[in-house]
Amino acid sequence: MPNVTFISPDGSSDTLDIANDTSLMRAAIANGLHAIVGDCGGSAACATCHVYVQEKFLNRLPPISDNEDQLLESTSSPRRGNSRLSCQILMSPELDGIRVEIAETQW
Numbered sequence: 001m002p003n004v005t006f007i008s009p010d011g012s013s014d015t016l017d018i019a020n021d022t023s024l025m026r027a028a029i030a031n032g033l034h035a036i037v038g039d040c041g042g043s044a045a046c047a048t049c050h051v052y053v054q055e056k057f058l059n060r061l062p063p064i065s066d067n068e069d070q071l072l073e074s075t076s077s078p079r080r081g082n083s084r085l086s087c088q089i090l091m092s093p094e095l096d097g098i099r100v101e102i103a104e105t106q107w
């Protein structure tokens with residue numbers, strides 16, 4: 001299975017093997033990474049699953065939808081050029097080894 005490494009705001013890291021088509025948000029919550037909240041359950045309505053994606057993986061992600069783009073304007077932690085909502089990133093073979101930094105705050 002492909003894996004993802006989450007870097008938590010405290011600097012700790014967790015590498016998880018997750019199934020294809022599983023969102024990074026769901027994987028984080030299922031594995032107790034509480035720095036990701038996922039309040040809306042993954043329907044792109046809350047912006048509490050904000051992550052910063054390692055640059056080399058950015059062009060392998062699906063394009064940002066208008067809805068995600070709007071939500072990223074209202075995140076608790078500052079939006080950066082590599083900001084994404086982790087509920088909108090589904091694992092795929094192309095993303096094997098992806099690293100994401102969890103935003104410091106989600107509320």
Ligand code: FES
Binds near residue numbers: 049
């Ligand atoms: S879980 Fe709500 S926007 Fe991602």
